[in-house]
Amino acid sequence: MTASYGPVVPTDHALAALRPLPAGAAHLTPDGLLGEWQDRNATATLRHCAEALEEHGNLANLRRVTGDHDGPFTGMWFADTDVHKTLEAALWELGRSPGRAPAFVTETAALLEKAQDPDGYLDSFYQAGHRERQWTELHYSHEMYTAGHLIQAAVAAARSAAGDAAAQQIVGVARRFADLLVQRYGTGGIDAVCGHPEIETALVELYRVTGHRPYLALATRFVGLRGHGLLGDDRFGPRYFQDHMPVQDADEVTGHVVRQVYLLAGAVDVAVENGDQDLLRAAERLWESALSSKTYLTGGQGSRHRDEAFGDPYELPPDRAYAETCAAIGSFQWAWRLLLATGRARYADEMERLLYNGIAASTATGGTAFFYSNPLQLRTGHDGSGEDAPSQRLSWYSCACCPPNLARLMASLHTYAATGSPTGLQVHLYAAGTFTAGGQTVRVETAYPWNETVSLTVTDAAEGPWTLALRVPAWCADARLSVNGSLVRAGAQEGYLRLTRTWRPGDRVELVLAMPPRLITAHPRVDAVRGTVALARGPVVYCLEHADLPATLAGEVFEDLELDPSVPVTAVRDEAGIAPVTLHASIRARAGAAGALYRSAADVGTAGTVAATVPAIPYFLWANRAAGPMRVWIPRTPPGN
Numbered sequence: 001m002t003a004s005y006g007p008v009v010p011t012d013h014a015l016a017a018l019r020p021l022p023a024g025a026a027h028l029t030p031d032g033l034l035g036e037w038q039d040r041n042a043t044a045t046l047r048h049c050a051e052a053l054e055e056h057g058n059l060a061n062l063r064r065v066t067g068d069h070d071g072p073f074t075g076m077w078f079a080d081t082d083v084h085k086t087l088e089a090a091l092w093e094l095g096r097s098p099g100r101a102p103a104f105v106t107e108t109a110a111l112l113e114k115a116q117d118p119d120g121y122l123d124s125f126y127q128a129g130h131r132e133r134q135w136t137e138l139h140y141s142h143e144m145y146t147a148g149h150l151i152q153a154a155v156a157a158a159r160s161a162a163g164d165a166a167a168q169q170i171v172g173v174a175r176r177f178a179d180l181l182v183q184r185y186g187t188g189g190i191d192a193v194c195g196h197p198e199i200e201t202a203l204v205e206l207y208r209v210t211g212h213r214p215y216l217a218l219a220t221r222f223v224g225l226r227g228h229g230l231l232g233d234d235r236f237g238p239r240y241f242q243d244h245m246p247v248q249d250a251d252e253v254t255g256h257v258v259r260q261v262y263l264l265a266g267a268v269d270v271a272v273e274n275g276d277q278d279l280l281r282a283a284e285r286l287w288e289s290a291l292s293s294k295t296y297l298t299g300g301q302g303s304r305h306r307d308e309a310f311g312d313p314y315e316l317p318p319d320r321a322y323a324e325t326c327a328a329i330g331s332f333q334w335a336w337r338l339l340l341a342t343g344r345a346r347y348a349d350e351m352e353r354l355l356y357n358g359i360a361a362s363t364a365t366g367g368t369a370f371f372y373s374n375p376l377q378l379r380t381g382h383d384g385s386g387e388d389a390p391s392q393r394l395s396w397y398s399c400a401c402c403p404p405n406l407a408r409l410m411a412s413l414h415t416y417a418a419t420g421s422p423t424g425l426q427v428h429l430y431a432a433g434t435f436t437a438g439g440q441t442v443r444v445e446t447a448y449p450w451n452e453t454v455s456l457t458v459t460d461a462a463e464g465p466w467t468l469a470l471r472v473p474a475w476c477a478d479a480r481l482s483v484n485g486s487l488v489r490a491g492a493q494e495g496y497l498r499l500t501r502t503w504r505p506g507d508r509v510e511l512v513l514a515m516p517p518r519l520i521t522a523h524p525r526v527d528a529v530r531g532t533v534a535l536a537r538g539p540v541v542y543c544l545e546h547a548d549l550p551a552t553l554a555g556e557v558f559e560d561l562e563l564d565p566s567v568p569v570t571a572v573r574d575e576a577g578i579a580p581v582t583l584h585a586s587i588r589a590r591a592g593a594a595g596a597l598y599r600s601a602a603d604v605g606t607a608g609t610v611a612a613t614v615p616a617i618p619y620f621l622w623a624n625r626a627a628g629p630m631r632v633w634i635p636r637t638p639p640g641n
């Protein structure tokens, strides 16, 4: 089998239960939702990001270093990373649609090369105006984080466009910076770590691209040095940047969410390349910790705005959810690494949940406006004037980490859908497209997640037995499988239905994943949503949005609305509406809500008399119409009301 492709490609020696598909072996088509998102990214988001880098001064910051721009530094001190992430996205896109590198890639590659110091250093904030502080404030500086994103762009360049001159230029720039890091901080060098992880995954991937072991050794060293107090106390204490305890010893995710999940993604990379089972187990243990008490229903993580942190266990307020887009992306990348390492379906389940909820909600339907934080509730009267929690998506942010992070994920989305081996294909995410492994090609046709049916047709057959493995999501209680029209009675094993046979072109497999609407309740310790229910269908979490209220309820205060769980929720198809499938629930307004803020406990109020059937829409589609209140967790009418 030819070499695997994508942002994460473990070496042949790595601990890996699954292998990413080779270049050109996975395609998403735009008639499916994931392919539609990928095309939207290519045509709208990527261009938007490139223009924003010009408009907001990120490229000008680098031109200050080369002497081609005379003006102040603008934006966050790690603004270079937005350039690197957009570049990475453009390079994955170049791999998807080979051709000449676009002007953004060639011009940016030349700019980075020109801006780089002779010793390999490249960070426009420190190079022009803050030279004296270079390498002196690693807890704060993001210098290695910035290097990490440059390296990730180089990984995309090497894997997607190796023959392109601009791609080679980017790889050269990144390697010179990586070599400088090895020289300064490698074995025998300075004991230090970066306040914001990212360099760990990047260095492991650069090792995977180049085979140069010092990059892996440095990543291993950074993971090992963390948790020993090298970063000091700073404003939020060592837990903020996971420097309070070594990764191997930690039993709880903590601190700044993006830093934590990036660190743990890096820990998995280091563990699998070094055959370090203890470190891999630690990453799995911490994943359990996150998923059991510190993750929103949407897959989002982080309930603290102040320090962008995981809160306490079960501290998951929907209206104050921070749930940064980058945290969801980082969590997706962490889960992908754990899936590759272990083959456990639960990690693919989580990727799916993140994709259709926590991640998808961040982007407007047009692809050029984004959420940074992703609350599960927007209240009536919310002050959305601040960037921290706007009422609608914004086109850019003063800290614009999220939009280009979305762009690079979406540009490489096809590489996450399936894995393969010489004797089979494992499908993890269902989307219209084609996938090839071991000489066999399968065409997938589906309107998932709106439709329950996934049809797979063999277009090129392998010689001899070949196994098709299809994930059965944990939310699905009834999966039916047929081959060429005949029902196959096979139960899912460890989350996958496996079909082994000698296939012929034209063979057709049909998987039906029953998607009845589900009413979900949270663990009782999640005080913030006690007494409420959420709606879901398949992998999609739904929400109630003000725009969908009928006239009879439109005058009510949105927070007074309750869902009557005794009336069945129905899925309704509406191809012309905002969503192909909405969930219709019986909603009524609570009477007696007006009155004192605090009152006798005996006064429980009564259900209102006006009830109406209201369509709930997929959470990820909220805030695409006029600004107004929204909620995922809906108070339930108490029994007897």
Ligand SMILES: [Zn+2]
Binding pocket: 324, 325, 326, 327, 372, 400, 401, 402, 403, 405
């Ligand atoms: Zn972000």
